[in-house]
Amino acid sequence: MSNEIDALLEADKDSFGQHLENFVQKVDQVFSFPELGEGTKRQELWKCLCSTAQTTQDNNILKNCFVAIRILSREKQALNELITDDWIDLIKKHIGLNENEFKFNSETVSVCLEAQKSLCNIAYNCRLVADKCCKNGILEGIVERIKKFKNADIPEDIKFFDMKLLFLLSALCPASRNKLRDEELQTLIEILELNLQQAAENHAHNDELPPIFLTDKQADLVCELLKALFNLTVHIDTENAEVMALVITLTEILRNYLLISTNSLEKIWMLRTNVINLLTNIPNECYRYLLIPVEDSHRVPKNLQFEGENMTAIYEILMFLKAKFNDEPKVSNQHEVLSPVVTVVLKGATSNRPIRKFLRNQILPPLKDVHSRPEQGTTLRNHLCRLLTTPITQLRDLVAELLFVLCKKSVSRMIKYTGYGNAAGLFAQRGLLAGGHDKGEEEYSSDSGDSETEEYADHKHGINPVLGCYEEPHPNVMDNMTEEQKEYEAMKLVNLMDSLLKTGTIKPCRIGEDGKPQPIEHVMQLQEGLRAQQVRVDSDSD
Numbered sequence: 001m002s003n004e005i006d007a008l009l010e011a012d013k014d015s016f017g018q019h020l021e022n023f024v025q026k027v028d029q030v031f032s033f034p035e036l037g038e039g040t041k042r043q044e045l046w047k048c049l050c051s052t053a054q055t056t057q058d059n060n061i062l063k064n065c066f067v068a069i070r071i072l073s074r075e076k077q078a079l080n081e082l083i084t085d086d087w088i089d090l091i092k093k094h095i096g097l098n099e100n101e102f103k104f105n106s107e108t109v110s111v112c113l114e115a116q117k118s119l120c121n122i123a124y125n126c127r128l129v130a131d132k133c134c135k136n137g138i139l140e141g142i143v144e145r146i147k148k149f150k151n152a153d154i155p156e157d158i159k160f161f162d163m164k165l166l167f168l169l170s171a172l173c174p175a176s177r178n179k180l181r182d183e184e185l186q187t188l189i190e191i192l193e194l195n196l197q198q199a200a201e202n203h204a205h206n207d208e209l210p211p212i213f214l215t216d217k218q219a220d221l222v223c224e225l226l227k228a229l230f231n232l233t234v235h236i237d238t239e240n241a242e243v244m245a246l247v248i249t250l251t252e253i254l255r256n257y258l259l260i261s262t263n264s265l266e267k268i269w270m271l272r273t274n275v276i277n278l279l280t281n282i283p284n285e286c287y288r289y290l291l292i293p294v295e296d297s298h299r300v301p302k303n304l305q306f307e308g309e310n311m312t313a314i315y316e317i318l319m320f321l322k323a324k325f326n327d328e329p330k331v332s333n334q335h336e337v338l339s340p341v342v343t344v345v346l347k348g349a350t351s352n353r354p355i356r357k358f359l360r361n362q363i364l365p366p367l368k369d370v371h372s373r374p375e376q377g378t379t380l381r382n383h384l385c386r387l388l389t390t391p392i393t394q395l396r397d398l399v400a401e402l403l404f405v406l407c408k409k410s411v412s413r414m415i416k417y418t419g420y421g422n423a424a425g426l427f428a429q430r431g432l433l434a435g436g437h438d439k440g441e442e443e444y445s446s447d448s449g450d451s452e453t454e455e456y457a458d459h460k461h462g463i464n465p466v467l468g469c470y471e472e473p474h475p476n477v478m479d480n481m482t483e484e485q486k487e488y489e490a491m492k493l494v495n496l497m498d499s500l501l502k503t504g505t506i507k508p509c510r511i512g513e514d515g516k517p518q519p520i521e522h523v524m525q526l527q528e529g530l531r532a533q534q535v536r537v538d539s540d541s542d
Helices: 002-010 013-026 041-055 059-072 085-094 106-125 127-133 138-146 156-172 174-204 216-232 241-257 265-279 284-290 312-326 331-351 353-363 380-387 393-406 411-418 420-430 454-462 483-502 523-527
Strands: 509-511 517-519
Touching: 002 013, 002 041, 013 059, 041 059, 041 085, 059 085, 059 106, 085 106, 085 127, 085 138, 106 127, 106 156, 127 138, 127 156, 138 156, 138 174, 156 174, 156 216, 174 216, 174 241, 216 241, 216 265, 241 265, 241 284, 265 312, 265 331, 284 331, 284 353, 312 331, 312 353, 312 380, 331 353, 331 393, 353 380, 353 393, 380 393, 380 411, 393 411, 393 420, 411 420
Parallel strands: none
Antiparallel strands: 509 517
């Protein structure tokens, strides 16, 4: 690598273009350049590229200068000093932001694309440059060109990187978001809707395509647009009627994107990932706009019709969740992979009664398999119950809240579907370890529930509430013990626990009057209030 760099620095005007071509081809997949740490070689190379880009009349050399900068800027080292105002002005010029009517042709597009790519890398790896771009007219110029997406003949690749830059700059410069949200939210929503219309037009000319179909490039553009919208909707003023009207429109559009098709499954999941991420920002009261009335029952499968509403979008969210479970993410990745979609399901369940009841039917259908533990199996209920004991506390609490809401915030129902052992963490937080009623239970008391299944009724007497499943009767080990032996074993247990308590190995608790665990000072205190500590399954009727 060092030879190529030296050759480039020593090349004369006639051979520079060929040496530059060789260099960018050689380092295309390189992410580290230790050779540039020798003396001032790094600064010399950047200066050489900048002066060449400023003076060359050869379009291919100009393009390769930006390719080289894109590759070299993968290293964060010294970018603050290397990216001068001359470089920023040069990039701004060649991405077409210095002219009101930048002409896109075969030559300018190739240079513009490489300049956009290099700016993406530089802004991502150098916060100082990102801040400058939000103040020197680059962000403003990108926004102005985005406004022309609906009318101007701008190449799709240019649109993609404009949107990518908008996403990056709005992410890296939080101060810019308020202004962008106030002035550009409607424009971005209109572009999102425009892509839907174009996708529908694709279908109009090809009966073999699904009703709404995106090409790969359209899908990529929409994903960047959704990511930019995520940045602009992190804090939504729900008191602002104008903003809320736009958010309602956005929610209706997102519903359509949950049903859209593309060329590949990978693009579909990428699209839905970004839709679901954006839905985490949408206020709860807007979730009802994910539903539409069932107008033609013959075109909507019966299992997706619920109380006169078309539940297809909600079902697709559940299928996305199940697909994520099937991928079996590592524990370290669970929060990143699962929390957004669990959050969306929870927001839907808490905000809208038909959605909540549909989700309950899908996730907690009437119990028929009473011989397996709630966390064993491949159903959504099984996957969610397994997460009740994950060490990722944020995700665990989200899942516990979702299941508790679907159980109508009923302690007995939660025990029935998850087992007391799995739900103990939630009960401890809410002061329900000894049973009782949650303060929010009345909110869901009017929801109709499913009837008890025959399978559950037949085995109800043998269901272990801690495990949440039927358990064969065990022989009583004390049946053949004398009273003296029983007393001896009991005292032996007391002494062991007392020893563990005194050494600090364990910290026993009992359930206080508030339903939460309270530390005890002596093991004999465990005898107090045993009746209140028993798990009560008052009624299993739903």
